[in-house]
Amino acid sequence: MPDVDVLVVGAGPAGAVAAAHAKRAAPELDVVLLERDRAVGAPVRCAEGVGDAGLREFAEPDGAPWVARKISRVIFVAPDDSEVKVAERDVGWILDRTRFDAHLAALAVAAGAELLVGTEASGMTRTPDGRWGVAVRGLRGESSYRAKVVIGADGVEAMVGRWAGLDTRVPARDMESCAQYVVQGIDFDPDAIYLQFGDAVAPGGYAWVFPKGVGIANVGLGLVALKSDGRNARQYLDAWVGRRYPGGARTGYTVGGVIVHTTVQQTYADGVLVAGDAAHMINPLSGGGIVNAMKAGRLAGCTAAAAIRAGDTTARRLATYHHAWMALLGQDHLKYYRIKQALETVDDAFFNALARTVNAIPQERRTLGRIFTHALVKHPQLIPVAARFFI
Template identity: 40%
Template structure:
């Protein structure tokens, strides 16, 4: 490892590894740092992705996929189950393998990768981010860089150190617990979402099949409501009631920021990607694909900025503009939708489910769901049409 790179990426999740790969492909020297001892572990994620978005960033390999899914099942508070076929193939991934190989692809593109590298501060040069301080095993190191890319997940400390406002509000933080368990007997063709304002306020419970009776079962609730009962305790109740014979192979906990993208995700010599930038879909909390789409843009812009010798905030703002055009603007609309959906009472959710069940299956699309659910909120329909027109 050298002491000086064009670009240092902090965090080797899907966004970090993708940013590193595209930056290295542009010819920049890149160092990718991961605090954990092994890339891909632990997996704090339900692992669901859509094919179309992901294909724009990486060629999907069959051995990354645990289960193909063709749609979703929405489950209402009184347990009406509505199957909805998706217009694209969905996958439940094996992220242990996926993350590992994304980092490997970054290395193949020319990036240096270092695990057990705990970054605990930034170096500053002329008032701008100029590298990182880190602990690797028992040694303290300083690495200089023209651009630091923070892909450090929800903690988003790289951004904080640079003076960006990266804190997540309690209401926008979904606090989550998940198990990967066997003997979860569900239809492998659908990812299931359970909604109930009483049981899962400001969030939902999910069951994502992984094949052969294995599934990710988890739930998230808004931090606005987690004071009285933890997501882990809620999940335990659900498992005891529904799957008393489940064998739990992994338990993880964590948070998902479900807000629009942070106001500031670039600075002089600094960029944020993925959860560090709040780039997950604010309704679903899904952040693999959107984080990787952002990271591809960020890596390319960073590489070009290095080649031009201009890493100013103004130059790096190209990333912000391209991200907003790709996904960021849609997320602003999704955020309005989130507030609408999570304000529905259990009675209203049950009514919506019954309306959907009365529709022929081929007409049950997400767009039609929104149409029927939003009749009382015409201004939101206009926003949605604008976002997708």
């Protein structure tokens, strides 16, 4: 059983950043990063959109080969198809995640971590000396590692947290089913992302068009199955794409789940930290989780390294990770979650009316803040929620 200091399970954004930061914080530690897929970053189960500021904390996007498109506008589409353009500068980027995730993993390796692809953690138990014995199977057969700290960065279907006894259950109403095509040969503004709401389009979620280039985009939607009319996400997507882009070539298809809940109650145990989707650290309002995963990975890697150096990897010590995450974004997610709940009470007529009101504002003055203000005037029941959000 080879000994390692930090074993990171999952080489998505959370795991790759965790491994890099653990190694940078304490270069003398052995850090191993496991990825069950045969290639980091593939298959892509993501619309690949990220905000500019969050991304820049981890990588420089200008001219980077892992960027597909720069985005400078957001276009909201009401259920009745009326569009509201919101002009912002430097809104964000559409990544090429196959390359981006590989880039992050390469940074971890450059920092000195060992990366093993095609290698899956299949279970773990506490060893008598207070470490974790982690069983792995992969290209080299079955083996196991003994680790001082295991970082579970194993995504939406995470097991590490459960193996460590953490409660990672998700209520069905907070689980979105997503389906997405890559669609080519279609006409849209390639500098904008489009978001459409509506019960007939994506009940409990929204549909998106995220440009990867001129005439080519990730076109998908996420919905809450409990709210659907019996159709699954792909059936809703087929109807939407067929209506909006009947001539488009569907050249790629993916499905996936997004947890639109709040951070798990406890993200740590003796010798264990969980980060990213594995800890439900997705923004529950937008469903975005890439930058959050990287921020959590950074915290997890640094916390693990400091704990090992201090010779104390107990839950008590590792709890600092949870507190730091909650202060950084976890508390905000609680507020976004309340807004999400409040939005569940509004109907398609509300969004249609809101689009008409907002379109009466000159485009250059149409900020997200003003749109939200108009939403509040139309729907005063959102005010207590908003107050909590802005305070």
